[in-house]
Amino acid sequence: xxxxxxxxxxxxxxxxxxxxxxxxxxxxxxxxMLLLFGALLAAxxxxxxxxxxxxxxxxxLSLLFxxxxxxxxxxxxxxxxHWLALLAGMIGSTVLTLAVTALVLRAASPKxxxx
Amino acid sequence: xxxxxxxxxxxxxxxxxxxxxxxxxxxAYAVAQAIYTRCRFSPLANPVAIAIALVCGVLWLSGMSYExxxxxxQFVHFLLGPATVxxxxxxxxxxxxxxxxxxxxxxxLVCGSATAIASAVCIxxxxxxxxxxxxxxxxxxxxxxxxxAVSERLGGLPSLTAVMVIGTGIFGAVxxxxxxxxxxxASHEVRGFALGVAxxxxxxxxxxxxxxxxxxxxxxxxxxxxxxxxxLAPWLIPLVLRWLGV
Numbered sequence: 188x189x190x191x192x193x194x195x196x197x198x199x200x201x202x203x204x205x206x207x208x209x210x211x212x213x214x215x216x217x218x219x220m221l222l223l224f225g226a227l228l229a230a231x232x233x234x235x236x237x238x239x240x241x242x243x244x245x246x247x248l249s250l251l252f253x254x255x256x257x258x259x260x261x262x263x264x265x266x267x268x269h270w271l272a273l274l275a276g277m278i279g280s281t282v283l284t285l286a287v288t289a290l291v292l293r294a295a296s297p298k299x300x301x302x
Numbered sequence: 303x304x305x306x307x308x309x310x311x312x313x314x315x316x317x318x319x320x321x322x323x324x325x326x327x328x329x330a331y332a333v334a335q336a337i338y339t340r341c342r343f344s345p346l347a348n349p350v351a352i353a354i355a356l357v358c359g360v361l362w363l364s365g366m367s368y369e370x371x372x373x374x375x376q377f378v379h380f381l382l383g384p385a386t387v388x389x390x391x392x393x394x395x396x397x398x399x400x401x402x403x404x405x406x407x408x409x410x411l412v413c414g415s416a417t418a419i420a421s422a423v424c425i426x427x428x429x430x431x432x433x434x435x436x437x438x439x440x441x442x443x444x445x446x447x448x449x450x451a452v453s454e455r456l457g458g459l460p461s462l463t464a465v466m467v468i469g470t471g472i473f474g475a476v477x478x479x480x481x482x483x484x485x486x487x488a489s490h491e492v493r494g495f496a497l498g499v500a501x502x503x504x505x506x507x508x509x510x511x512x513x514x515x516x517x518x519x520x521x522x523x524x525x526x527x528x529x530x531x532x533x534l535a536p537w538l539i540p541l542v543l544r545w546l547g548v
């Protein structure tokens with residue numbers, strides 16, 4: 188666990204560093220994910236080393252959104268008077284995005300057994 | 303017998319340490335997981351939403367400030383970074399299918415990302431929202447730090463953007479299964495990718511609860527849409543606003 192966690196943190200650090208130096212518009216951890224993806228392709232032994240722990244961490248991904256979510260809900264009480272417009276935009280756009288992404292992907296995929 | 307005054311001073315002592323915020327977070331998550339299991343993993347019992355509601359309830363009842371709560375909860379919050387990095391692991395597992403679907407995935411990503419941004423702006427304006435609100439909601443499908451940065455650069459309200467991002471995540475995670483069922487989309491690849499593109503990390507968390515395969519594709523959709531939104535939104539949002547004449 189400790190070794191895997193250290194590896195993940197190292198990749199996050201390098202990701203943060205690259206984003207900072209190159210002034211990229213993406214968060215450090217996303218850059219770290221792309222770097223780790225490349226590293227795993229180059230060294231399959233690394234995959235075996237961290238696979239179990241990484242999956243364990245991802246199994247509880249829901250938990251990690253709770254602290255930020257609480258802060259946002261706490262802040263939302265002081266919102267503007269345009270909740271109808273915001274709610275409509277959020278709901279309508281999310282449904283459209285889910286539908287468009289899924290339909291395009293299905294239409295563009297070569298017909299498989301579950302397509 | 304413990305006197306009320308003693309109890310109060312113990313509370314003051316406890317709530318000053320990070321221990322309490324951390325414990326409240328983990329307990330709320332455990333209760334949310336139990337409810338989610340009891341509801342047979344129905345997306346309506348979204349554990350993120352339930353846990354957030356429970357913690358808010360505790361804060362409201364106890365009068366604990368968010369700052370004090372976060373002093374403990376930040377240890378959990380911090381793990382979002384390494385967890386995002388860890389998304390590379392299931393992704394590598396799905397590499398053969400990923401290679402096969404590279405073209406379709408790229409096309410779906412571009413269409414989905416543009417839809418997320420443009421439709422959010424159009425619908426918000428159509429329901430009477432101002433240009434500032436439209437700028438705040440435009441990047442809502444991207445992960446929080448990207449969405450807030452885009453919103454800030456365009457003259458939106460970053461704190462409002464954060465609210466919209468979390469709302470989008472929870473709403474997508476709750477409704478995706480019903481929508482896909484109605485649309486007769488069964489493939490875990492397709493469902494996962496769309497969830498990640500539309501509802502970022504919270505959608506991805508939901509996808510991992512269904513299957514590792516769906517989670518891998520959701521993680522991919524989330525990561526790619528984060529990058530694409532950062533590139534696309536700064537010119538697409540002003541373009542749509544000009545087209546709408548706002």
